[in-house]
Amino acid sequence: MRVRVFTAVVAAGATCAVLLAARPTAAPVAPSTGVTLKAIGPLAFGPGHILFAADTDAAAIVALDLGAGKGAPGAKPTADFDQQLASLLGTTPSAVAITDMAVQPGTRHAYFSVMRGTGADAKPALVRLDGAGTLTLVALDKVPYTTVALPNAPAAAPTERRNPRPLSVTDMVFHDGRLLVAGLSNEEFSSKLRAVKYPFESVDAGTSVEIYHGNHGALETRSPVYTLTPYAIGGTPHLLAGYLCTPLVKFPASVVTAGGKVRGTTIAELGNRNRPIDMFVYSKDGKDYLLMSNTSRGVMKIPADTFGAAAPITERVEAEKAGVPYETVTSLTGVEQMDLFDKTHALVLARPAADAPRTLTLVPLP
Amino acid sequence: MSRGRSAAALAAALLLLSGCARDTPPNQPRVTVHGGRVPSSITIDGFSAAARETLAARSAEAQAWQDVVRVDIATSAVTAHALPPMAGTFAVEGALVRFTPAFPFEPGPRYRVRVDAAKLPGGAAAPVTFDFDVAPAVVTAQPAKVTGVSPGSVRLPENLLRMYVHFSAPMGREGGARHVRLLDGAGREIEDVFLPLDADLWDADHTRYTLLLDPGRVKTGITPNEAMGRALVAGKPYTLVVDAAWHDAAGRPLDGPFRHTFRAVPAVETAIDPMRWRVEAPRAGTLQPLAVTFLHPMDEALALRAIGVESATGAVDGRRSLDAAAVTWTFVPERPWTAGAYHLIALGILEDPSGNRIGRPFELGPSDASREVERASVPFMIAP
Numbered sequence: 001m002r003v004r005v006f007t008a009v010v011a012a013g014a015t016c017a018v019l020l021a022a023r024p025t026a027a028p029v030a031p032s033t034g035v036t037l038k039a040i041g042p043l044a045f046g047p048g049h050i051l052f053a054a055d056t057d058a059a060a061i062v063a064l065d066l067g068a069g070k071g072a073p074g075a076k077p078t079a080d081f082d083q084q085l086a087s088l089l090g091t092t093p094s095a096v097a098i099t100d101m102a103v104q105p106g107t108r109h110a111y112f113s114v115m116r117g118t119g120a121d122a123k124p125a126l127v128r129l130d131g132a133g134t135l136t137l138v139a140l141d142k143v144p145y146t147t148v149a150l151p152n153a154p155a156a157a158p159t160e161r162r163n164p165r166p167l168s169v170t171d172m173v174f175h176d177g178r179l180l181v182a183g184l185s186n187e188e189f190s191s192k193l194r195a196v197k198y199p200f201e202s203v204d205a206g207t208s209v210e211i212y213h214g215n216h217g218a219l220e221t222r223s224p225v226y227t228l229t230p231y232a233i234g235g236t237p238h239l240l241a242g243y244l245c246t247p248l249v250k251f252p253a254s255v256v257t258a259g260g261k262v263r264g265t266t267i268a269e270l271g272n273r274n275r276p277i278d279m280f281v282y283s284k285d286g287k288d289y290l291l292m293s294n295t296s297r298g299v300m301k302i303p304a305d306t307f308g309a310a311a312p313i314t315e316r317v318e319a320e321k322a323g324v325p326y327e328t329v330t331s332l333t334g335v336e337q338m339d340l341f342d343k344t345h346a347l348v349l350a351r352p353a354a355d356a357p358r359t360l361t362l363v364p365l366p
Numbered sequence: 367m368s369r370g371r372s373a374a375a376l377a378a379a380l381l382l383l384s385g386c387a388r389d390t391p392p393n394q395p396r397v398t399v400h401g402g403r404v405p406s407s408i409t410i411d412g413f414s415a416a417a418r419e420t421l422a423a424r425s426a427e428a429q430a431w432q433d434v435v436r437v438d439i440a441t442s443a444v445t446a447h448a449l450p451p452m453a454g455t456f457a458v459e460g461a462l463v464r465f466t467p468a469f470p471f472e473p474g475p476r477y478r479v480r481v482d483a484a485k486l487p488g489g490a491a492a493p494v495t496f497d498f499d500v501a502p503a504v505v506t507a508q509p510a511k512v513t514g515v516s517p518g519s520v521r522l523p524e525n526l527l528r529m530y531v532h533f534s535a536p537m538g539r540e541g542g543a544r545h546v547r548l549l550d551g552a553g554r555e556i557e558d559v560f561l562p563l564d565a566d567l568w569d570a571d572h573t574r575y576t577l578l579l580d581p582g583r584v585k586t587g588i589t590p591n592e593a594m595g596r597a598l599v600a601g602k603p604y605t606l607v608v609d610a611a612w613h614d615a616a617g618r619p620l621d622g623p624f625r626h627t628f629r630a631v632p633a634v635e636t637a638i639d640p641m642r643w644r645v646e647a648p649r650a651g652t653l654q655p656l657a658v659t660f661l662h663p664m665d666e667a668l669a670l671r672a673i674g675v676e677s678a679t680g681a682v683d684g685r686r687s688l689d690a691a692a693v694t695w696t697f698v699p700e701r702p703w704t705a706g707a708y709h710l711i712a713l714g715i716l717e718d719p720s721g722n723r724i725g726r727p728f729e730l731g732p733s734d735a736s737r738e739v740e741r742a743s744v745p746f747m748i749a750p
Binding site for chain 2: 039041056057080083084086087088089090091092095097115116117118119120121122123125134135136137139168186187188189244273275
């Protein structure tokens with residue numbers, strides 16, 4: 001049988017999506033204790049002592065109120081970090097997967113999200129390292145928390161009990177009262193950025209960020225954002241986003257709204273066959289820089305002062321790299337986790353060689 | 367330690383080995399492991415009342431007790447005291463001190479309990495060391511195996527972006543990067559085919575893993591594509607190999623390797639067009655399947671999630687399935703079909719394995735218009 005696309009139904013579908021997106025609950029959720037996580041992934045610090053953690057198996061975000069930190073300020077560099085962590089968790093280093101690391105502003109304690117175990121019985125753990133080198137398991141069951149579920153992707157038959165858990169959170173950043181969540185689907189290619197107001201009320205339906213990927217010579221609507229950081233350009237809050245293969249994109253933070261579609265501006269092409277891991281902006285000698293770690297292209301130092309005036313890449317790029325130039329920080333290799341520690345240092349978790357144990361070091365900002 | 371021996375037997379054996387005999391003096395701390403195969407807690411007795419009073423005033427966390435009792439992994443390669451003790455909580459319970467670990471003890475590492483009561487009131491002078499292991503679980507079910515891939519077609523487009531690997535039982539958390547390879551017709555491995563992701567690409571019950579091919583090689587005109595070409599070239603044969611070293615949820619290797627041989631065919635670079643699907647409607651009063659045949663293989667997960675059936679009164683409940691080649695989608699209603707008008711609904715998230723959507727091919731130039739839709743609807747009739 002020949003078939004036709006029914007435009008009237010298409011319009012009705014669009015209305016339905018808008019209605020689903022605007023479903024705020026009335027008041028902020030009251031904190032409780034005894035959080036149970038299925039898994040723990042990306043971390044981001046929020047206001048006060050709040051640490052946001054993504055439960056990547058449950059497609060939910062928890063806001064953990066860590067309270068005033070105990071222990072010596074700072075995070076002591078640790079040569080045998082894998083061994084230390086495994087010892088605390090009562091297992092072997094090969095059974096521990098570190099999913100993220102975040103430095104708490106103020107105390108400068110380092111927090112690690114960890115999966116203990118590799119099988120069906122793997123358990124999430126949150127671990128703190130202080131300035132004296134004491135590694136402590138955070139007793140998640142005693143921490144006051146609130147939680148919010150990320151909206152499930154749609155299904156054609158809403159009555160059917162399917163739980164596709166299609167969204168894996170790749171990065172989160174707290175900015176101006178909102179937690180911005182970038183995700184990756186294990187089914188469709190998608191590039192939704194979701195904004196979550198904190199204290200939690202509801203999650204918007206997400207904004208699709210469309211970029212021009214000069215290396216691909218094509219609009220890259222659906223490539224997921226892997227790392228995200230806020231940066232004010234010309235006094236206007238912006239978000240910088242790192243994509244696969246590796247466009248660096250800027251867009252005003254205000255454009256991340258429910259159901260919207262945004263065209264981000266590609267300001268650099270940083271090279272193919274590469275995935276960005278972490279990035280942050282810092283100042284040195286009166287100039288701003290973006291430091292970005294990558295899976296196969298090392299750590300890049302990119303002058304950020306030029307981001308405002310950078311010419312957008314809207315034509316196909318024949319060269320491997322284009323736009324804002326960068327230098328590779330050759331002293332940093334095998335970086336798996338990286339965060340800004342203080343005004344002059346980054347905290348870096350790296351493998352000095354392939355399959356070597358991880359070491360945690362404080363690195364002077366380049 | 368032999369498989370299947372009880373924890374108590376193991377503990378007793380190690381108790382003797384470690385020199386902590388049963389006829390220790392009354393004030394000599396004694397360690398007991400509690401629970402079944404996986405110990406749930408450890409108790410120590412033999413502390414004086416004064417010592418217990420001192421200990422009871424401490425915070426429950428393991429770190430606050432480590433000068434007196436610490437539980438950790440008996441590692442000879444490192445100085446154990448430079449490592450943190452195993453996380454958990456301590457409590458004084460009558461004449462006993464009990465340690466409850468934050469995470470279960472597990473088979474593999476040997477655990478060591480060290481008790482040094484010398485600095486406590488009435489404490490014994492000699493430190494006590496007690497080692498124990500956890501016997502591996504006796505798993506009777508067969509290890510997981512690969513049951514198939516989707517699309518399981520023997521003809522796959524050269525711009526293939528995504529496949530699913532299905533397993534017979536839940537797998538562990540490790541991704542497929544080290545276990546999945548693509549071989550050319552001569553059996554040589556093709557490098558840099560898959561995306562180096564550490565994101566969790568398992569489904570909720572860990573029986574389906576998403577394989578993503580590097581879009582950098584798939585997309586035309588970009589450096590890796592031009593330097594290396596597409597990993598798949600139309601007309602040539604390939605074999606996808608899943609090695610047996612991938613571990614299932616019980617930590618066992620797979621029950622053998624898996625191979626899927628196919629031939630690459632020309633790229634599918636057009637948007638999905640539901641107008642060109644063949645819809646075969648059954649008769650009213652039956653539970654016969656509605657069959658929809660696509661022009662090319664469809665993404666399995668999305669075909670099962672993003673395609674449905676609506677009648678004039680709303681969504682129709684039923685069971686959806688996709689054939690191994692991912693070309694024919696069928697729908698069996700819960701209740702017999704009634705005569706009348708229906709719609710096949712396809713949501714805008716539907717994709718084929720090359721990332722093409724309804725109204726929008728995966729590769730879209732800056733001047734190409736996207737005609738993406740929230741959802742498309744294909745009317746069909748059920749005849750009386």
